[in-house]
Amino acid sequence: MTLLWKILLGIFLIGQLGQSQDLPEENIGTEGGEDVEEPEGPGTEVSQSDHGKPCAMWMGGVPGTPGHSGKPGRDGRDGRDGPRGEKGDKGEAGEKGDPGQKGDTGPAGPRGFSGNPGLKGSSGESALSYHSAFSVGLSEAVSTTNVPIRFNKFFYNDQHHYDDVSGKFRCVLPGVYFFTYHLTVYMKDVKVSLYMNDKPIMFTFDKYQDSNVDQASGSIILRLEAGDEVWLQVYGDEASLGVYADNTNDSTFSGFLLYPDVPAAARKR
Ligand SMILES: [Ca+2]
Secondary structure: OHHHHHHHHHHHHHHHHHHHHHOOHHHHHHOHHHHHHHHHOOOHHHHHHHHHHHHHHOOOOOOOOOOOOOOOOOOOOOOOOOOOOOOOOOOOOOOOOOOOOOOOOOOOOOOOOOOOOOOOOOOOHHHHOOOOEEEEEOOOOOOOOOOEOOOOEEEEOOOOOEEOOOOEEEOOOOEEEEEEEEEEEEEEEEEEEEEEOOEEEEEEEEOOOOOOOEEEEEEEEEEEOOOOEEEEEEOOOHHHEEEEOEOOEOOEEEEEEEEEOOOHHHHOO
16 A cells, blocks of 8 residues: 555656646746655645645736837738729720721622623725725816826725826726716817727717707726726817816716625635
8 A cells, every 4th residue: 555655646746747847937936945845745735735825925016007109110012913803884986097908809700791782883894995986077178089088187086996197997806897977078079989908899979069068978887807997088080079177067987896706715704
């Protein structure tokens, strides 16, 4: 029994030492002597009451006056970014900008409807090439016999198929031609022949009557080859030189192509 008691006492004392370590240092210092002497005493209760007495007798001091306000602290660090705000109202429309540059040419569009028929065109070159006509006259009376009459007044001779130097019509386009002449007869009788290639083929005679202006005329249709020549000429002596002309009396000779001899190659067109 004695041994067991001592063990229990030892455990108790160890617990007391743990409590004293938790106390403030000032308290430990004032009661240090008493703690050393306690393990020798047999009664635990007595030593416990001795230990509590000094603490019960302490009294709290009067609260001190508040200290002066300290200096302002330093500025704090910047705070974190705040939460995202709500979406704002739509702004007003801006001013109209300058016109942009011209764009590239777009792709070709679809084929359109057929148009109206066009006007009829003018005659082609092939038709013009078959033109041959002349109409000439005299500026004065004929004075020479047995030579071609040289008509020197031109009403129409665009193709120049009538030669005013020789007084002859020269055929360029082969075909059928029509010739006609209207002569004023004055002061003398008129005897004229229409020649074709040095041969007289038609004759006209008109007898002049005193104090009267007369006319002599003739017409003929001939088939001509290229190079054929046709002209008028007085036949007989000077008594037949009655072909007359002045400002108010004309003597004319005309001819034109009626039907051209179209080449076989042209007919197939
Ligand atoms: Ca007559």
